[in-house]
Amino acid sequence: MLGEDGPAPGSPVDLKSVAGKPPVTSESFDLLVIGAGKAGLRAAIEAAEAGLKTVLVDENPIPYATMGEDVPRHFGQAMTGAARNRNAMMEAFVASEPLFEAAFEAGVDIRLGTACWGLYAKGAALRHLPGLVAGLSDETSASLVAPRHVIVATGRRDMGLGFPGWQLPGVMGASAARLLAEHYDGALTSGRIVILGSDTEALLTALALAKRGVKTAAVIDQAERPVASPDLIVGAEQAGIPILCRSVIREAIGSERVEGVLVGELDADGVPTGAELQIDCDGIVLAIGSVPMIDLLQAAGAACRFDPARGGHVPLVDFRGRTSLPSVYAIGDCAGIWPEKSRDATIAEQEACDAVDAILGRASERNDRPEPHAEYDLSAYRKAWLRASVIHARAEFPLCQCEDVSARDLLQLRPPRYLEWEGQMPEAHSLAALLAAGPPDPDQLKRMTRAGMGPCQGRRCREQIAALLALEADADLATVPLASYRAPVRPLPLALAASLGEVPLQGEHWDSWFGMHAQWRPFWEVKGQFTLATNDTSGEVASE
Amino acid sequence: MTRRPGTRDPKRTGAEVVIVGGGVTGLSAGFWLAREGVDVLVLEAGMVGDEASGRNGGGCSHHHSPLFAEEQRLWPLMDDLLGYPTEFRSERIRLAFSEAQMALYARAKINAEHQGFSTEILDTKEARKLVPLADENTVGGYFYHFGGHANPHRTLAGYAFAMEDHGGQLRQNTRVTGIRIQGGQVTGVETDAGFFGCDHLVIAAGPQTAHLAAMIGCDVPLAAARAEMIVTEALPLMPYGGVDGNGLYGRQTLRGNLAYGGGPHEWVETVPDRAPGKPSSPLMGGIANRLATLLPKAAHARIIRSWAGIMENTPDGRPVIDHAPGVDNVVVATLSSVGFGLSPASGRAIRDLVIERRCTFADISTFRLNRFADLEPDWRERLGWLPLR
Ligand SMILES: Cc1cc2nc3c(=O)[nH]c(=O)nc-3n(C[C@H](O)[C@H](O)[C@H](O)COP(=O)(O)OP(=O)(O)OC[C@H]3O[C@@H](n4cnc5c(N)ncnc54)[C@H](O)[C@@H]3O)c2cc1C
Numbered sequence: 001m002l003g004e005d006g007p008a009p010g011s012p013v014d015l016k017s018v019a020g021k022p023p024v025t026s027e028s029f030d031l032l033v034i035g036a037g038k039a040g041l042r043a044a045i046e047a048a049e050a051g052l053k054t055v056l057v058d059e060n061p062i063p064y065a066t067m068g069e070d071v072p073r074h075f076g077q078a079m080t081g082a083a084r085n086r087n088a089m090m091e092a093f094v095a096s097e098p099l100f101e102a103a104f105e106a107g108v109d110i111r112l113g114t115a116c117w118g119l120y121a122k123g124a125a126l127r128h129l130p131g132l133v134a135g136l137s138d139e140t141s142a143s144l145v146a147p148r149h150v151i152v153a154t155g156r157r158d159m160g161l162g163f164p165g166w167q168l169p170g171v172m173g174a175s176a177a178r179l180l181a182e183h184y185d186g187a188l189t190s191g192r193i194v195i196l197g198s199d200t201e202a203l204l205t206a207l208a209l210a211k212r213g214v215k216t217a218a219v220i221d222q223a224e225r226p227v228a229s230p231d232l233i234v235g236a237e238q239a240g241i242p243i244l245c246r247s248v249i250r251e252a253i254g255s256e257r258v259e260g261v262l263v264g265e266l267d268a269d270g271v272p273t274g275a276e277l278q279i280d281c282d283g284i285v286l287a288i289g290s291v292p293m294i295d296l297l298q299a300a301g302a303a304c305r306f307d308p309a310r311g312g313h314v315p316l317v318d319f320r321g322r323t324s325l326p327s328v329y330a331i332g333d334c335a336g337i338w339p340e341k342s343r344d345a346t347i348a349e350q351e352a353c354d355a356v357d358a359i360l361g362r363a364s365e366r367n368d369r370p371e372p373h374a375e376y377d378l379s380a381y382r383k384a385w386l387r388a389s390v391i392h393a394r395a396e397f398p399l400c401q402c403e404d405v406s407a408r409d410l411l412q413l414r415p416p417r418y419l420e421w422e423g424q425m426p427e428a429h430s431l432a433a434l435l436a437a438g439p440p441d442p443d444q445l446k447r448m449t450r451a452g453m454g455p456c457q458g459r460r461c462r463e464q465i466a467a468l469l470a471l472e473a474d475a476d477l478a479t480v481p482l483a484s485y486r487a488p489v490r491p492l493p494l495a496l497a498a499s500l501g502e503v504p505l506q507g508e509h510w511d512s513w514f515g516m517h518a519q520w521r522p523f524w525e526v527k528g529q530f531t532l533a534t535n536d537t538s539g540e541v542a543s544e
Numbered sequence: 545m546t547r548r549p550g551t552r553d554p555k556r557t558g559a560e561v562v563i564v565g566g567g568v569t570g571l572s573a574g575f576w577l578a579r580e581g582v583d584v585l586v587l588e589a590g591m592v593g594d595e596a597s598g599r600n601g602g603g604c605s606h607h608h609s610p611l612f613a614e615e616q617r618l619w620p621l622m623d624d625l626l627g628y629p630t631e632f633r634s635e636r637i638r639l640a641f642s643e644a645q646m647a648l649y650a651r652a653k654i655n656a657e658h659q660g661f662s663t664e665i666l667d668t669k670e671a672r673k674l675v676p677l678a679d680e681n682t683v684g685g686y687f688y689h690f691g692g693h694a695n696p697h698r699t700l701a702g703y704a705f706a707m708e709d710h711g712g713q714l715r716q717n718t719r720v721t722g723i724r725i726q727g728g729q730v731t732g733v734e735t736d737a738g739f740f741g742c743d744h745l746v747i748a749a750g751p752q753t754a755h756l757a758a759m760i761g762c763d764v765p766l767a768a769a770r771a772e773m774i775v776t777e778a779l780p781l782m783p784y785g786g787v788d789g790n791g792l793y794g795r796q797t798l799r800g801n802l803a804y805g806g807g808p809h810e811w812v813e814t815v816p817d818r819a820p821g822k823p824s825s826p827l828m829g830g831i832a833n834r835l836a837t838l839l840p841k842a843a844h845a846r847i848i849r850s851w852a853g854i855m856e857n858t859p860d861g862r863p864v865i866d867h868a869p870g871v872d873n874v875v876v877a878t879l880s881s882v883g884f885g886l887s888p889a890s891g892r893a894i895r896d897l898v899i900e901r902r903c904t905f906a907d908i909s910t911f912r913l914n915r916f917a918d919l920e921p922d923w924r925e926r927l928g929w930l931p932l933r
Contacts, residue, residue, distance in 0.1 A: 014928035017769075018808045023826040118826065125770050125812050125821045125852075127932040133826060144826055301823055403799075415698060418799045421629045429705050438591075438716050447593045447697040450799075455777050455848050487824060491846035494776060498836045498843070500829030510830070512793045512806040514769070514881060519861025522655050523610040526910045530860045531918050532926055542648035543793075544608065 015505075016515040018128040023120075024501040025133060025146040029053040029109075031359065032134055032147035034116045034296065036060070038345045039332025040153030041099035043352035047151075048106040050360055055147070056108050059115035059490065060183065061089030063139055070401075070456050071490060072293065073157045076172030077257075078283060079180050083187040086113065092185035114138045118487035119150060119300035121325045132327060135488065135500075142496040149327045149359050152297055153352070156311075156333040159289030159463035161196060161385055162407070164251045164395040166284075170258030174205040174287035181212040188214065190283025194261050195219045197385075198226035198243055199375055200339040202287030203236050209285075210239055217281045219243045222266055222388040227376040229339055248388040249284070250276060251395075258284055270388050288385050289378070289463060290342075292334045295489040298482060300325060306478045308378035309371070310336030312463065313482045319369045320358035321351055329355040338372035379470065379477035386467040399468075400461040402454020409449055410468060416450040431472055440469035442483035452483055455491050513543030520544055558732055558741030559585035559713065561898055563748060564720045564756055567597035568696070568884055569877050570748035571703035571714075572891025575626070577898065578712030585742075586704075586712070587735060589719035590819050593700050595750055597884065599822075599853030601773060601793045601805050602699075603786075604885030605636050605691025607655040609863075610906045614889035616661070616690055622888055627709065628702035631695035631798055636786040639671055639678060639685035639838060649686055649789065661690035675787050677779070677839035685789055693786045693795040696884060703891075719817070720749075723759045729873050730760065744898050747868075748877040751856040755816040757876050762868040764876060765916050766856045767929040768814045772824050773805035773853075774831050776845040790838040792831065802842060804835050811929050812854060824850040855881045858916075859923045865893050865911040867901075876913065 013019045033044045036058035044056040059072070064084045067075040083089060090112055094100045103110060118135035120126060134145050158173030165171075170190060174197075180188040191214055195202055198221035206216040219226070219241055226233050226243050236243060246266045253260040261284055265275040292314050298304050303316045303324035314336045321329040331351040333341075341347040347370075357364055390399065390407050398404045404417055412425045413434065427433070431445070442465050445451060451465055452458030458465070466480040473479070488497075509515070517537045518530070527534075561577055563570045566588025577584040592598070604619050606612050618625075619632050640646040653663035664670075664687040671685050672678050704714050715737070722734035723745065732741035747756045751768035758764075778800030785796040794804030807830050814820050828850045836843040858864060858880045868874040875897045879890055893903045924930055 012926055012928040014811065016808060017928065018810045018825075018827075019928070019932055021808055023829075118828075120823070120825055123821070123823065124931075125810060126823050126825055128810065129825065135826060142829075144829075301821070413701075415629050415701070416799065419629045419631060419698075423627065423629075426705075426709070428708065441591055444591050444593060447598060448701055453849075455846065457848065486849045486851055487828070488847055488850065491777065491848050492828075492832075493844055493846050494832045494836045495843040497774075497829045497832035497847055500826060500833075502830050502833075506808060506830060510791045510807055510834070512788070512791050513771075514809060514857060514861060516857075516861040518859075519857075519880070519882070520608050520651070522608045522658065523907075523910050524658070526862070528915065529918050530915045532859070532920050532923055535860070540644070540648060542645070542651075542791075544605065544652060 015509045016511055021503050021506045022128050022130050023133055023144050024503060026143045028146040029055055030147070031149045031151065032057070032145065033151045033153060035153035035155055035332065036110070037153060037155050037332055038099065039348040039352045040151065041097065041103050042349040043151045043153060043331060043356050044108040045099065045103050045106045046353055046356040047359065048108045050356065054108050055111065056103065057111045057114040057116055057136060059113070060093050061086055061113055070460055072459065073176035073179065074160060074173035074286065074460055075176045077169035078172045078177065078189050079184070080187045080189050083180070083184055089184055093183050096183040115490040116296060117490040117492050119296050121300055121328065123301065137492055137496055142492065142499055144500055151329045151331060151355050152334055153332040154293040154296060154334045156290050156337055157293050157459060158286050159291055159382065160460035161286050161288045161389055161464060162397055162399045163249045163389045164393055164397050166252060166397060167401055168252050168254050168258050170254070170282055171252060171284045172286065174201060174285050175290065177285050178205055178208055181209055181214060186212055190214060192217050192281045193283035193285050194279055194281045195285045195287050196249060197221060197287035198223065198228055200228045200232055201290040201342060203228040203232040204342060205285060205287055206236060206241050207239065216241045217279050220247045220249060220263055221245050222248050222270060222384050223381065227381065229375070248272060252284055253278065258282055266388055270384050272388070272392055289382055290337045291463060292337055294334055295485040297323060297330060299485040299487045299489055300328070302328060304482060307336065308478065309338055309374040311338070319354065319367060320364065321355040322358060331355050336372065339375050340372065382463065382467045382477060383471050386464060386471060390464065390468065399464055400451035400454065402456050403450040405449050405451040407468065410445060410451060410465065413448050435473045440473045440475065440480045442466055442469060442480060445469065446483055457485060457489065458483055511543050515541055515543055517541045557739065559583045560742065561744045561746060562587060562733055562740055562742035563746040564733065565749035566592045566714060566716065567595055567748065567750050568700060568703065568887035569879055569890055570746065571700060571707060572887045573746055573748060573894035574712050575703045575707040576891050576895035578707045578710035584712040585740060586714045587718045587720055587733065587740065588714065588716045591716055592704055593697055594819065596853040596855040597700055598696050599851055600696050600884045601803065602693045602696050602795060602884060603793055604693055605688065606882060606885050607652055607659065609886060610908050610910060611886050611889035611893065613659060614892065614905055615886050618888035619692060619694065626702040626706040628705050630699045630702050632692060633785050634692040635784055636688045636691040637674055637685060637784055638688065639675065639682045639787065639789040641682060641790050641837060643683065645789065646683055652688055653686055656688065656690050663688050674784060676782050677841040679840040681837065681840060691786065695797065720756060723756070725760060725871065728871060730871055743873065745874045746877065746894055746898065747874065751814045751820060751854055752816060753856065753876065753878045757868060760868055760871045760874060762871065762876060764864060764878065764913065765859050765919060765923060766878060767811055767924055768820065768854050768856045769809040769811050770822055770852050770854050771805060771809045772827050772831070772850060773803060774828050774847050774850045776802040776842065777848050779842055779845055790834050792834050792838060802835065802839065802845065804831055806834065807831055811931050813931050820854040822852040822854050824852045857881045859919060859927065863911045864913050865890060865897065865908055866913045867897065869913065
């Protein structure tokens, strides 16, 4: 009902409300592209060539300290000291992708080392926004910009998977390992790795890292046989990469860093038999699941759904990449990951062109998109990994590393450990009881246990917790909603956020709460009837 | 109460007391009732914790309220009463950054003194000593020896678990869509999961309270608004977590995070059949700016989340806790945007209204609905409390 209600022009305005206080934006332009992978670069080039004033941001090279916290990917401290050198990494990042040159030539305003931490769309409950607003920051500054259109091309991250010792440096996500090896000039500490997971993405990781001199000592999967496309399985064999199936990681060995893994055999029910073998390695690569990076979109309110053929939760898009938010598009891996797409960059680049066509109002060459099909049963696969690695783990470990929450804490819905509460949680309030009474909800679990509430915003634990919920509820992963992301989707120092500025009216009328005189009048001074005509609103008031 | 506890027909679906709304108000009332063996059922449209009760600042210092004395008496007892930790911490420090703020913040001192609570006035040096993250820029402040703060999620869980431990029931994902009346009495509620009978109904549905009360012809003047908070990564614990001021409310949690809010709200429209949307906005910057002034030594700390919540206000910003006029087995309760801290007391007051028909421990006549009998019908327009166009 936008536009039908609201104060009529000239009618009273609540000065303590957002009325007349839009955010202060420092720039406006036609198109903001977020993410300079193949998809984002292609979109930016197409748009700039068509005359759109286009800004392309990418958070890479990521500050070393941020990487150290596994934001936005699970780097697992596996970056070498070279990753501290911002200028060198900037150069390496640009050199690693030929499309950058075309983008510079096309006149794209490219800003590397710049993260987009928030996207805001005018809507039923954000009516004071001028339209789209995006929050950007680098290491020393932050700003709000007002693009007319936004293309989100933020790529992928990896599903985390816990096991005893998974906090050790050297346990990392597949996409993080590839980023370091391929786009940070080989700034990856590990030379000999064990990969968990055997799907196409996992084997592509093994083969890509092999080209950078990283040896894969073994690929391990709980499944009965590898789930990758057959030609890749052959390729891995030819490259001398052993694939151990019906196996699970029992433990990461090492005191300071990963020095090896203990691999356990699984029986037909996915339970460790006790037979074990040790493999020496200096890196453990999590390739259980490649996950579309939708944090920004979901936090902005774009409708998302679970699609096992696209790697999990993805934004709902039409054939041109339009999300449910007006003028916001999703392309590339963040719109869906599937084997053919990972092996053929032209699919993502086509998505980029389609989105730019839509923005330009150009006729579309296509009116549909290839429907990907799942390589394997994603729900069953992730649940089986969780059962083998987490539920049957031989020792307790934090599933949520930021907030120190173990699987047992989750199953018992235990109050967080920092409270040092010594009481017993009754069976009646266990996770099982909660799930017997209603559908699974990771946000509720988060609120009760704090799992996912730390600085990494649940990037290392959210898919595991979803799988845990699905296992406990005996339900398909598709029934588990996405734990919500919230802006800022990259940690933002108070001092930087403080520099965003505000309209003077906001400062003049700032109050901690509604600033209503009557609300704070002590009860002994309150008279019988309340009317606006007799309400005393004289003098200054500060809310309590 | 029309029937005494223990006389319920076991074949009936429902309960002696049905409470609409699983926020702090409804769950606290449920706890107090269940504790005495009353058969109580809380119906919550969504998930506990998804609305204002799980999205607030956790402040418990409401010296203006007739429930203040009870709020202050109960909080230190709640962990024991519930059997679960609420993370309550007593006392509060408010820092000022201008003489004007210093003067405005004196009101808490005056109000609390009126009720027998003390306050110390702090100069810059004393303030810095008590608040390690503060700096030279503060002109001083107040050390209120009352009030405090608790963790909203812990508290909600505590009420819900304790209520269930006492035999009360909570049904989430169950939205009340209608209210059945017979002979001037409510006999039960319609929901998307069927009918639930009751002898007594409590409507504590936050911003939806007006829609529900309207179903029984009861007019509750309410407008809903959206407000925002931010939280930082954890920092070393200060001796007192309840430090705010400079136009902000908030606290340092026992985990170490700084959780603060303040600034402009947005008036929104609510609809009866779905939860209100609650996006956050770039207001984060304004909050961060004031927090970096309040606690300069935390300016490097990184914001890791922001969120918004929706809560309702009556035209005078004061609660309604009253029987619905003309339907005498219904209690209507809205805390008018300041209901977390008061919840131990508001729940107990609701329990009293249901069982004793009056509040036994405080004079809550200022919460009566009939104070709005002469209210201007166009009050919302006049106050500028309509959503923007
Ligand atoms: C950002 C923010 C900060 C705040 N800070 C503080 C603070 O520091 N201190 C303080 O005391 N207060 C604070 N408040 C206010 C406080 O959170 C609310 O006043 C309080 O939580 C209200 O609780 P409630 O149970 O009455 O309502 P709600 O929390 O709104 O709960 C009502 C419940 O009713 C349910 N419901 C609605 N319709 C139906 C239906 N038809 N059927 C079934 N269920 C239904 C809703 O889903 C909801 O869960 C703050 C609020 C916000 C948003």
